[in-house]
Amino acid sequence: MAWRGRSSLSIRDRGGSHLNDRWKSILPIIASIACGWIGWSGEVLLLPFAVVFPLLWAMAPSRTIAALVAAGYFLVASRGLPQGVANFYATDLWPGLALWVTASASFVMVHAVFWKPHGGDASGRKGTDAARAVRYLMVMVLMALPPFGITGWAHPLAAAGVLFPGWGWWGLLAMATGLTVMTTRFWPAAAIILGGLWLWSAASWTGPRLPDAWMGVDLEQAHNLGRDGSLTYHRDLIATMRRRIAAHPDTHVVVLPESALGFWTPTVARVWQEGLRGSDITVIAGAAVIDPRGYDNVMVAISADAAKVLYHERMPVPGSMWQPWLQWTGRGGGAQADFFGNPAVEVDGFKVGPLICYEQLIVWPVLQSMLHAPEVIVAVGNGWWTENTSIVAIQKASSVAWARLFGLPVVMAFNT
Known part of the structure; x- marks a missing residue:
């Protein structure tokens, strides 16, 4: 009886573990879809939602999930493309859907290739943090410049104008730094700082002016x-x-x-x-x-x-x-x-x-x-x-x- 009890408990533990693993895979994908949808809704003050994406990419438990996180974010952010292509060519949605999926390929591929799994011990984690930050910095550069940057839509760097208005190149550097830190174990500090800047900017936001005449x-x-x-x-x-x-x-x-x-x-x-x-x-x-x-x-x-x-x-x-x-x-x-x-x-x-x-x-x-x-x-x-x-x-x-x-x-x- 004791053996059977321990066996049943072990089975339940394994079942709970599988359930937790499943949610660890599903939740980052759902969250990436949400931040892509909200951040790229066409409202400038919502652009900082894109800042969450690097964190979700870094948290992915596997390379496959990292690719799905990138796909969810990108496809939702560019969701108007299928209908737009259908309008342009006066045809059905299929050509637009094909172009939509094809355009996402470079974004997904770059993020999948540069994803790095989490380390084990404390010293390994420190090294992994630095490596992951460097890798995401490379991803940002690749998705900003040709050839991958040709379809580099929905780039989180665009949120810099909301979080650091008027900072110019220093604001761009601060934004890039914040995004890379979001891929490390220090992400809560980065999230608090960027969130505070977002609230401050939203409270004092004024649109760009027109030049005289x-x-x-x-x-x-x-x-x-x-x-x-x-x-x-x-x-x-x-x-x-x-x-x-x-x-x-x-x-x-x-x-x-x-x-x-x-x-x-x-x-x-x-x-x-x-x-x-x-x-x-x-x-x-x-x-x-x-x-x-x-x-x-x-x-x-x-x-x-x-x-x-x-x-x-x-x-x-x-x-x-x-x-x-x-x-x-x-x-x-x-x-x-x-x-x-x-x-x-x-x-x-x-x-x-x-x-x-x-x-x-x-x-x-x-x-x-x-x-x-x-x-x-x-x-x-x-x-x-x-x-x-x-x-x-x-x-x-x-x-x-x-x-x-x-x-x-x-x-x-x-x-x-």
Whole structure:
């Protein structure tokens, strides 16, 4: 009887142990889904929820669970992609789902490869802490820079603008330090400090200001924006712009959304210059420049006296716009990526950090522009295809967070 009692107790212990192990595997995945959903909801003050992700990744009991934690966080943070692709191609959800899962592959792979199991004894734990912190630092860098950074959405570093507004590069360093500490046994101290900074920032939060005499003009032309190349379209757009700024006679620079001008041609340039005749207004607007290899997604600057291409997009949307395999096979086509080109431009005496659409979701275009000490950020997008998703809201929240980190004004113009 005693033997049978001990056996039953042993079985119950093993059963309880298996149950605990199961929950240790499930809870980090559930929590990563929650912090990805909340942090990347499109509300800038909720971005710090992403700070929890490195802790959940580090707590994973196995490499497989670490990969699932990364997948849960990333897929939920980018949950608008399947519907957005379906809207863009006027098709069902399957192509969007395929792209969604494919895009997550690099994020999941990097986090799975660099995950490190917990150590055993105290001295081993100390070494493991340091190793895990270094590994997560490497993950942050890899997911911020090409090639992995091409799909490096939902990067926790973006929360730096909420936790350390105005700190600039020191704030970025503090954020990186806090994220690495979250992967060690000292995470409670890091969580308390970062949580306190979050509460303080939320209580005193003010959005980034507009620079004097600048204005962003949002449009609601859906998929029709820029697709009508007629003179009537351009004259109507000029009239719309003039009506928007009529109440602000001190405006000197007007920003229009991505793709607002359609194909950039000498004729389009002349029409806009004529429309601006007699004013001192400079218009920054999105357009496309066609060449035999494909096209460039650009910003142009137009005044009554001059018109020029101002900026070539460094990172167009992979898959739908940037299709490098067309170049590799000699077919040509798709948007060209300028990667590290023209990170800062000058408009009306201001040094500008330009960001077009997708560049607002990833890290290196922002930081490359900040290296050139711009005086204003200009963020434009054409988000008609994001209907019923939070993609545009996330783009705006990310742009605002980066602007607040570096204490810069930001001008945004989106089409929906």
